[in-house]
Amino acid sequence: MKKNQVSMLLLLLGCVCLGAGWLRGENGVILAKAIRICLECVGIG
């Protein structure tokens, strides 16, 4: 398989994963984590 074809396949895979994650609501988990001060990031949790 040519390099360009691999890249196109990866693009497609990226879009499918991104869309599937969005549809099943993963972004809710990300939002919930990111809008509260994360004690692990800060270094106290």
Place this chain on the structure above:
Amino acid sequence: MDREKKSERKRLTIQLLWTLLTNAFVVGFARGSIYQGKLKSICVPGLNCYSCPGAIASCPIGAMQAVLGSYEFRLPLFVTGFLILVGTICGRFVCGFLCPFGLVQDLLYRIPFPKKWHTFPGDRLLRYLKFLVLAVFVVALPLLVTDLIGQGYPWFCKLICPSGTLMGGIPLIGLNDSLKESIGLLFAWKMGLLIFLCLVGVVLCRPFCRYLCPLGAIYGLLQQASFYRLSVDQDACISCGQCARVCPMACEPTKRPNDMECIRCGRCKAACPTEAIDLGFSKQKKNSRP
């Protein structure tokens, strides 16, 4: 101004503008709080801590650990898709231009020091460490070490991430007395690691990117497939070695133009006396090494 200086100045300007744009919630710095808007459900491409008071979107590595550790989802499809897309389009261009912690390390390396290290024996081998960090601290531990309700923790953020300490920890603890009272051994460890990396970063360019960053590891894996590429015109190249000498990541663009360690900074391109190096989305020329 010579071409190399001009190209570095342009890159620094883009890095600064991007960092300001993605950390534009200035109110957070004044109040010691963080942004809580909907934009935080999506990610930025670089290692930009979502606990930075100014951050307007999420860190992909933090987001990945959050989903891996959540009992309802586990498999982080959204973030994985996002990283595959970004990596396939531009690879480690993100590291060279769109990552605040990359910018911090670039600034540290500009501090004058009598002897700077370009590379050292074992440097290449040590760079595989970041894949171990990715596998263990970002994926395995958040997935496998869970509490009673099946919730995992972001172990990379907790034990390693110096970007979190710098962008989230220092400003938030500095601005909140209640957080200040809670600091202990863990904070001391994370501060120690940050200070150590900053000190090494004055002598050696980007130690965290070279050896520890899991995001750099992911983009590095996708570099070969990325549409944004570096190529060397073998007819024009006079093998003077100038490109390798100026490379901050100690790459050899004539031998491996799409090395997973190349951050696409463009210094080699600007330094080449015969303009044999091309960097961009353009189609590959004849006689060029891809």
